[in-house]
Amino acid sequence: MAIRGTNIKIEGLTHRYRSRSGVTFNRVDLESPQGEALAIIGRSGCGKSTLLHIVAGLLKASEGSIKLDGNPIDGPSPKWVMMFQAPHLFPWMTVKQNVGVGLTFGNWSRATIDSRVDEAIRLVELQDFAQSNVQDLSGGQQQRVALARSLVMEPELLLLDEPFSALDAFTRSSLQHDVRAIAKRLGFNIILVTHDIDEAVIMADRAVIMAGSPGNIVHELDVDLPDPRDRGDPQVQKLRAELMDSFQEAANYNKPKAAALAG
Numbered sequence: 092m093a094i095r096g097t098n099i100k101i102e103g104l105t106h107r108y109r110s111r112s113g114v115t116f117n118r119v120d121l122e123s124p125q126g127e128a129l130a131i132i133g134r135s136g137c138g139k140s141t142l143l144h145i146v147a148g149l150l151k152a153s154e155g156s157i158k159l160d161g162n163p164i165d166g167p168s169p170k171w172v173m174m175f176q177a178p179h180l181f182p183w184m185t186v187k188q189n190v191g192v193g194l195t196f197g198n199w200s201r202a203t204i205d206s207r208v209d210e211a212i213r214l215v216e217l218q219d220f221a222q223s224n225v226q227d228l229s230g231g232q233q234q235r236v237a238l239a240r241s242l243v244m245e246p247e248l249l250l251l252d253e254p255f256s257a258l259d260a261f262t263r264s265s266l267q268h269d270v271r272a273i274a275k276r277l278g279f280n281i282i283l284v285t286h287d288i289d290e291a292v293i294m295a296d297r298a299v300i301m302a303g304s305p306g307n308i309v310h311e312l313d314v315d316l317p318d319p320r321d322r323g324d325p326q327v328q329k330l331r332a333e334l335m336d337s338f339q340e341a342a343n344y345n346k347p348k349a350a351a352l353a354g
Protein backbone atom coordinates (compact mmCIF):
# COMPACT_ATOMS: atom_id res chain seq x y z
CA MET A 92 0.00 0.00 0.00
CA ALA A 93 1.62 3.27 -1.14
CA ILE A 94 0.86 5.54 1.79
CA ARG A 95 3.02 8.35 3.08
CA GLY A 96 2.51 11.11 5.58
CA THR A 97 2.34 14.84 5.10
CA ASN A 98 3.47 18.08 6.69
CA ILE A 99 0.48 19.90 8.15
CA LYS A 100 0.54 23.65 8.68
CA ILE A 101 -2.48 25.46 10.14
CA GLU A 102 -2.10 29.23 10.27
CA GLY A 103 -4.37 31.88 11.78
CA LEU A 104 -7.43 29.63 11.53
CA THR A 105 -10.59 31.41 12.65
CA HIS A 106 -14.13 30.10 12.36
CA ARG A 107 -17.65 31.36 12.97
CA TYR A 108 -20.78 29.39 12.11
CA ARG A 109 -22.76 32.41 11.00
CA SER A 110 -21.54 35.84 9.96
CA ARG A 111 -23.11 37.47 13.01
CA SER A 112 -22.39 34.72 15.55
CA GLY A 113 -19.32 34.66 17.81
CA VAL A 114 -16.12 32.93 16.74
CA THR A 115 -15.81 29.19 17.44
CA PHE A 116 -12.05 29.54 17.64
CA ASN A 117 -9.71 32.37 16.90
CA ARG A 118 -6.37 32.42 15.05
CA VAL A 119 -5.35 28.85 15.73
CA ASP A 120 -1.78 28.00 14.67
CA LEU A 121 -0.72 24.37 14.64
CA GLU A 122 1.93 22.34 12.84
CA SER A 123 2.36 18.62 12.60
CA PRO A 124 5.34 16.96 10.87
CA GLN A 125 5.13 14.07 8.44
CA GLY A 126 4.01 10.83 10.07
CA GLU A 127 2.98 12.34 13.42
CA ALA A 128 -0.02 11.14 15.40
CA LEU A 129 -1.43 14.30 16.98
CA ALA A 130 -4.22 14.31 19.58
CA ILE A 131 -6.39 17.38 20.16
CA ILE A 132 -8.06 17.14 23.54
CA GLY A 133 -10.44 19.54 25.17
CA ARG A 134 -13.78 19.91 26.85
CA SER A 135 -17.02 19.66 24.99
CA GLY A 136 -17.79 22.75 22.92
CA CYS A 137 -14.30 24.25 22.58
CA GLY A 138 -14.31 23.66 18.80
CA LYS A 139 -12.31 20.45 18.31
CA SER A 140 -14.76 18.83 15.89
CA THR A 141 -15.23 22.05 13.96
CA LEU A 142 -11.46 22.31 13.53
CA LEU A 143 -11.28 18.70 12.34
CA HIS A 144 -14.13 19.22 9.87
CA ILE A 145 -12.26 22.18 8.40
CA VAL A 146 -9.10 20.07 8.06
CA ALA A 147 -11.23 17.42 6.31
CA GLY A 148 -12.47 20.06 3.87
CA LEU A 149 -16.06 19.57 5.05
CA LEU A 150 -16.37 23.09 6.48
CA LYS A 151 -14.82 26.38 5.41
CA ALA A 152 -12.71 28.51 7.73
CA SER A 153 -13.63 32.18 8.08
CA GLU A 154 -9.95 33.16 8.00
CA GLY A 155 -6.58 31.48 7.88
CA SER A 156 -5.26 28.47 6.02
CA ILE A 157 -4.48 24.78 6.25
CA LYS A 158 -1.73 23.40 4.03
CA LEU A 159 -0.56 19.85 3.51
CA ASP A 160 2.99 19.82 2.13
CA GLY A 161 2.39 23.45 1.17
CA ASN A 162 -0.87 22.80 -0.74
CA PRO A 163 -4.05 24.37 0.64
CA ILE A 164 -6.99 22.16 1.60
CA ASP A 165 -10.03 23.44 -0.23
CA GLY A 166 -12.47 20.53 -0.05
CA PRO A 167 -12.73 16.80 0.62
CA SER A 168 -10.10 14.49 -0.90
CA PRO A 169 -9.09 10.82 -0.65
CA LYS A 170 -5.72 12.11 0.66
CA TRP A 171 -7.34 13.21 3.93
CA VAL A 172 -10.09 10.96 5.18
CA MET A 173 -12.23 11.19 8.27
CA MET A 174 -13.55 8.46 10.57
CA PHE A 175 -16.49 9.27 12.79
CA GLN A 176 -17.98 7.83 15.98
CA ALA A 177 -20.51 5.84 13.92
CA PRO A 178 -19.09 3.71 11.08
CA HIS A 179 -21.73 4.84 8.50
CA LEU A 180 -21.61 1.63 6.45
CA PHE A 181 -23.98 0.53 3.69
CA PRO A 182 -26.04 -2.09 5.57
CA TRP A 183 -27.03 -4.13 2.50
CA MET A 184 -23.42 -4.66 1.38
CA THR A 185 -20.71 -7.10 2.43
CA VAL A 186 -17.50 -6.06 4.18
CA LYS A 187 -15.61 -6.26 0.90
CA GLN A 188 -18.16 -4.15 -0.98
CA ASN A 189 -18.19 -1.51 1.77
CA VAL A 190 -14.40 -1.27 1.83
CA GLY A 191 -14.18 -0.91 -1.96
CA VAL A 192 -17.02 1.53 -2.45
CA GLY A 193 -14.77 4.63 -2.70
CA LEU A 194 -12.56 2.99 -5.32
CA THR A 195 -15.47 2.27 -7.65
CA PHE A 196 -15.60 6.02 -8.42
CA GLY A 197 -12.01 5.97 -9.76
CA ASN A 198 -10.51 4.56 -12.93
CA TRP A 199 -8.98 1.45 -11.41
CA SER A 200 -9.21 -1.99 -12.96
CA ARG A 201 -11.25 -4.67 -11.17
CA ALA A 202 -7.99 -6.49 -10.32
CA THR A 203 -6.43 -3.37 -8.71
CA ILE A 204 -9.59 -2.69 -6.71
CA ASP A 205 -9.69 -6.31 -5.51
CA SER A 206 -6.07 -6.34 -4.44
CA ARG A 207 -6.28 -2.97 -2.61
CA VAL A 208 -9.50 -4.01 -0.87
CA ASP A 209 -8.03 -7.37 0.18
CA GLU A 210 -4.94 -5.64 1.57
CA ALA A 211 -7.01 -3.11 3.56
CA ILE A 212 -9.16 -5.93 4.96
CA ARG A 213 -6.01 -7.81 6.00
CA LEU A 214 -4.63 -4.70 7.72
CA VAL A 215 -7.69 -4.51 9.97
CA GLU A 216 -7.71 -8.30 10.43
CA LEU A 217 -11.16 -8.97 8.99
CA GLN A 218 -10.13 -11.54 6.33
CA ASP A 219 -12.53 -14.12 7.76
CA PHE A 220 -15.45 -11.70 7.40
CA ALA A 221 -14.75 -10.33 3.91
CA GLN A 222 -17.93 -11.83 2.46
CA SER A 223 -20.12 -11.23 5.53
CA ASN A 224 -22.91 -8.71 5.52
CA VAL A 225 -21.82 -5.79 7.73
CA GLN A 226 -25.05 -6.07 9.73
CA ASP A 227 -23.80 -9.41 11.08
CA LEU A 228 -20.69 -7.77 12.59
CA SER A 229 -20.14 -6.35 16.08
CA GLY A 230 -19.75 -2.58 16.64
CA GLY A 231 -15.96 -2.94 16.88
CA GLN A 232 -15.79 -5.01 13.70
CA GLN A 233 -17.96 -2.45 11.89
CA GLN A 234 -15.56 0.28 13.00
CA ARG A 235 -12.72 -1.86 11.57
CA VAL A 236 -14.61 -1.94 8.25
CA ALA A 237 -14.82 1.87 8.36
CA LEU A 238 -11.08 1.98 9.05
CA ALA A 239 -10.36 -0.33 6.09
CA ARG A 240 -12.60 1.82 3.89
CA SER A 241 -10.45 4.83 4.88
CA LEU A 242 -7.12 3.01 4.43
CA VAL A 243 -8.02 1.66 0.99
CA MET A 244 -7.90 5.25 -0.27
CA GLU A 245 -4.21 5.35 0.75
CA PRO A 246 -4.59 8.61 2.70
CA GLU A 247 -1.74 10.85 3.82
CA LEU A 248 -3.81 11.92 6.80
CA LEU A 249 -6.40 10.06 8.85
CA LEU A 250 -8.76 12.28 10.83
CA LEU A 251 -10.44 10.64 13.80
CA ASP A 252 -13.36 12.32 15.58
CA GLU A 253 -13.98 10.37 18.81
CA PRO A 254 -13.96 7.24 16.65
CA PHE A 255 -14.13 4.62 19.39
CA SER A 256 -16.23 6.32 22.05
CA ALA A 257 -19.33 4.21 21.29
CA LEU A 258 -17.42 0.94 21.82
CA ASP A 259 -16.88 -1.11 24.97
CA ALA A 260 -13.57 -0.57 26.80
CA PHE A 261 -11.93 -3.78 25.57
CA THR A 262 -12.77 -3.24 21.89
CA ARG A 263 -11.83 0.43 22.18
CA SER A 264 -8.42 -0.43 23.59
CA SER A 265 -7.63 -2.97 20.89
CA LEU A 266 -8.63 -0.53 18.13
CA GLN A 267 -6.55 2.26 19.67
CA HIS A 268 -3.47 0.04 19.59
CA ASP A 269 -4.18 -1.30 16.11
CA VAL A 270 -4.82 2.09 14.49
CA ARG A 271 -1.60 3.50 15.93
CA ALA A 272 0.37 0.41 14.86
CA ILE A 273 -1.03 0.58 11.30
CA ALA A 274 -0.30 4.32 11.05
CA LYS A 275 3.28 3.80 12.23
CA ARG A 276 3.80 0.87 9.86
CA LEU A 277 2.43 2.72 6.81
CA GLY A 278 3.63 6.22 7.76
CA PHE A 279 0.48 8.36 7.45
CA ASN A 280 -0.40 11.21 9.83
CA ILE A 281 -3.23 11.06 12.34
CA ILE A 282 -5.16 13.91 13.90
CA LEU A 283 -7.33 12.53 16.66
CA VAL A 284 -9.98 14.56 18.47
CA THR A 285 -10.91 13.16 21.85
CA HIS A 286 -12.10 13.93 25.39
CA ASP A 287 -10.29 10.83 26.56
CA ILE A 288 -6.84 11.46 28.03
CA ASP A 289 -5.98 7.73 28.07
CA GLU A 290 -6.77 7.54 24.36
CA ALA A 291 -4.41 10.46 23.66
CA VAL A 292 -1.58 8.84 25.66
CA ILE A 293 -2.04 5.45 23.98
CA MET A 294 -2.41 6.75 20.42
CA ALA A 295 -0.52 10.02 20.02
CA ASP A 296 3.06 11.23 19.58
CA ARG A 297 1.97 14.65 20.82
CA ALA A 298 -1.14 16.02 22.48
CA VAL A 299 -2.41 19.60 22.33
CA ILE A 300 -5.08 20.93 24.64
CA MET A 301 -7.77 23.18 23.25
CA ALA A 302 -9.71 25.38 25.66
CA GLY A 303 -11.50 28.67 26.06
CA SER A 304 -14.31 30.40 24.34
CA PRO A 305 -13.43 31.15 21.60
CA GLY A 306 -11.19 28.10 21.65
CA ASN A 307 -7.46 28.02 21.11
CA ILE A 308 -4.51 25.74 21.71
CA VAL A 309 -3.36 26.45 25.26
CA HIS A 310 -0.88 23.68 25.97
CA GLU A 311 1.03 20.86 24.30
CA LEU A 312 2.85 17.79 25.52
CA ASP A 313 5.11 15.30 23.74
CA VAL A 314 3.96 11.74 24.33
CA ASP A 315 7.39 10.24 23.99
CA LEU A 316 6.76 6.61 24.92
CA PRO A 317 7.85 3.31 23.39
CA ASP A 318 5.37 1.03 21.59
CA PRO A 319 3.31 -0.93 22.32
CA ARG A 320 1.91 1.22 25.10
CA ASP A 321 0.33 -0.38 28.11
CA ARG A 322 -2.04 1.52 30.36
CA GLY A 323 -0.49 -0.11 33.44
CA ASP A 324 3.05 1.02 32.56
CA PRO A 325 4.30 3.63 35.12
CA GLN A 326 5.66 5.83 32.29
CA VAL A 327 2.21 5.85 30.65
CA GLN A 328 0.57 6.67 33.98
CA LYS A 329 3.05 9.50 34.64
CA LEU A 330 2.32 11.12 31.28
CA ARG A 331 -1.39 10.59 31.76
CA ALA A 332 -1.21 12.42 35.12
CA GLU A 333 0.76 15.27 33.54
CA LEU A 334 -1.76 15.62 30.74
CA MET A 335 -4.66 15.47 33.21
CA ASP A 336 -3.09 18.33 35.24
CA SER A 337 -2.74 20.45 32.10
CA PHE A 338 -6.28 19.57 31.08
CA GLN A 339 -7.65 20.68 34.45
CA GLU A 340 -5.60 23.88 34.32
CA ALA A 341 -7.00 24.51 30.85
CA ALA A 342 -10.55 24.12 32.18
CA ASN A 343 -10.07 27.44 33.97
CA TYR A 344 -8.79 29.05 30.84
CA ASN A 345 -11.17 31.45 29.15
CA LYS A 346 -9.09 34.12 27.52
CA PRO A 347 -6.88 32.72 24.77
CA LYS A 348 -3.69 34.71 24.09
CA ALA A 349 -4.47 34.97 20.38
CA ALA A 350 -7.93 36.41 21.08
CA ALA A 351 -6.47 38.88 23.57
CA LEU A 352 -3.87 40.01 21.04
CA ALA A 353 -6.52 40.30 18.35
CA GLY A 354 -8.72 42.40 20.59
Ligand SMILES: Nc1ncnc2c1ncn2[C@@H]1O[C@H](COP(=O)(O)OP(=O)(O)OP(=O)(O)O)[C@@H](O)[C@H]1O
Binds near residue numbers: 115
Ligand atom coordinates in the same frame (compact mmCIF):
# COMPACT_ATOMS: atom_id res chain seq x y z
N1 LIG B 1 -23.77 23.58 13.04
C1 LIG B 1 -23.53 24.45 14.02
N2 LIG B 1 -24.12 25.67 14.02
C2 LIG B 1 -23.87 26.57 14.99
N3 LIG B 1 -23.04 26.34 16.04
C3 LIG B 1 -22.44 25.14 16.10
C4 LIG B 1 -22.64 24.14 15.10
N4 LIG B 1 -21.89 23.05 15.44
C5 LIG B 1 -21.25 23.36 16.58
N5 LIG B 1 -21.59 24.61 16.99
C6 LIG B 1 -21.07 25.30 18.17
O1 LIG B 1 -19.67 25.52 17.99
C7 LIG B 1 -18.96 25.28 19.21
C8 LIG B 1 -17.89 24.22 18.98
O2 LIG B 1 -18.52 22.98 18.67
P1 LIG B 1 -17.67 21.67 18.36
O3 LIG B 1 -18.62 20.57 18.07
O4 LIG B 1 -16.62 21.98 17.35
O5 LIG B 1 -16.96 21.43 19.78
P2 LIG B 1 -16.23 20.16 20.35
O6 LIG B 1 -15.10 20.68 21.16
O7 LIG B 1 -15.90 19.22 19.26
O8 LIG B 1 -17.35 19.55 21.27
P3 LIG B 1 -17.69 18.00 21.54
O9 LIG B 1 -16.48 17.45 22.21
O10 LIG B 1 -18.88 18.05 22.42
O11 LIG B 1 -17.96 17.35 20.22
C9 LIG B 1 -20.02 24.87 20.24
O12 LIG B 1 -20.33 26.00 21.01
C10 LIG B 1 -21.20 24.43 19.42
O13 LIG B 1 -22.40 24.69 20.07
